Amino acid sequence: MILNDLLGTDVVDSTGQRLGEVSDVRFALDAAPAQLLSRARMVGVVVCPRTATSFLGYERMDVNQPWPLAQLLRWRHRGSFLVLWEDIAVMGPDGVRLRSEFTAYESTLPR
Amino acid sequence: MRKAKPLPAQDIKPAPRQAGLVLDAQLHLLDRQILDVDGVPVTTVDDVELSGPAPGEPIPEGTEAPHITALLTGAVLGTRIFGGRPPSSRFIRIPWEVVAGVDTVVSLGVRANSLDASWLERWMRDQIIAKIPGGRHDPE
Numbered sequence: 001m002i003l004n005d006l007l008g009t010d011v012v013d014s015t016g017q018r019l020g021e022v023s024d025v026r027f028a029l030d031a032a033p034a035q036l037l038s039r040a041r042m043v044g045v046v047v048c049p050r051t052a053t054s055f056l057g058y059e060r061m062d063v064n065q066p067w068p069l070a071q072l073l074r075w076r077h078r079g080s081f082l083v084l085w086e087d088i089a090v091m092g093p094d095g096v097r098l099r100s101e102f103t104a105y106e107s108t109l110p111r
Numbered sequence: 112m113r114k115a116k117p118l119p120a121q122d123i124k125p126a127p128r129q130a131g132l133v134l135d136a137q138l139h140l141l142d143r144q145i146l147d148v149d150g151v152p153v154t155t156v157d158d159v160e161l162s163g164p165a166p167g168e169p170i171p172e173g174t175e176a177p178h179i180t181a182l183l184t185g186a187v188l189g190t191r192i193f194g195g196r197p198p199s200s201r202f203i204r205i206p207w208e209v210v211a212g213v214d215t216v217v218s219l220g221v222r223a224n225s226l227d228a229s230w231l232e233r234w235m236r237d238q239i240i241a242k243i244p245g246g247r248h249d250p251e
Contacts, residue, residue: 001166001177003136003159004196020115024138027179030131036211036220040179042161043129049115057138079117082126085176092167099172104118105126110133 005093008052011045014089014100021052022096024060026082044084045096046107048077060109080107134213144216145182145205147223154228156217158183158202179207182217184228203228 003025011019024046031039048054059077064070087102134140136159145153163177164170183202190196205228211220223229240246 001161001163002183002196002199002202003141003161005166007137018113018115019118024135027134027136028129028131029134030129031178034208036209037207037213038131040134040207042163042177042179043133046135049117054137057135060135060138079120081118081123084127086172088170090167090169091164094167104123106123108126109135109138110126110128 001092006045006091006096009093010095011047011083011098012095013098013102019098020047020049020079022046023048023052023054023077023080024057042085044082044105045088045091046080046082047104048080050079051076054080057109060107062108062111081105082107132213139213140182140217143213145184145219145228146216147219147226148211148221149223151223153205153219153223153226154184154203156182157185157187158196160202160204181206182210203230 006025007022009022011022013019022045026043026046027040028043029038029040031041046054046060054060054077055073058070058073059080081104083098083102083104087099088096089099090097140156140159143156145156147153159179160181160183161177162180164174181204183204185197185202187197205219205226209219209221209226210217212218219226224233
């Protein structure tokens with residue numbers, strides 16, 4: 001699967017209610033050590049209810065400068081959340097469908 | 112397009128902490144420059160190839176999470192302007208196994224000459240630059 005097929009697609013819950021668009025896909029390098037870098041495992045998708053384009057990721061980091069830009073971009077991406085791989089029922093170019101009883105997590109990146 | 116229903120803030124829980132380095136593809140991978148083991152620029156990351164279930168097919172519970180199999184590079188300027196993407200066969204793959212680090216640039220653990228991604232540069236060197244008088248040695 002190609003990542004750009006997934007970015008920007010609609011995310012719906014198990015009843016078909018639209019929750020937003022895929023604004024990013026999160027990976028973690030937490031597999032067994034390999035020769036150079038360990039495997040990048042997909043953790044989940046970052047869903048934004050308002051826009052699929054995420055500029056510089058202000059809403060996911062605690063960067064506050066320049067202040068007006070940070071406030072504007074954070075407001076634009078308010079309500080963004082992370083859905084883990086375990087809660088994804090279908091994923092493809094036509095969109096992402098979540099399982100019933102999915103859990104939404106904060107999309108902020110760990111420091 | 113249907114309007115999205117924002118989730119109530121109290122339904123969004125703190126994210127579980129991951130054991131290793133966390134990368135968001137758009138923020139940390141896409142459009143980053145790729146340097147080889149000697150610091151020579153190779154190309155940029157235009158797309159990422161994932162393993163895992165067939166697109167659009169239901170994913171059974173307990174399925175292993177996909178992982179990055181390769182970074183892709185190719186002629187994407189036209190499709191970025193006019194939409195769509197090149198067919199998968201037109202991308203050049205840089206396997207994830209040769210990636211040594213992800214920072215402001217993506218660094219590789221191998222030399223650019225061993226990668227398909229640098230074929231155009233090698234072809235230019237061998238077929239054009241080498242035929243120019245003085246093109247086979249350093250400037251004096």
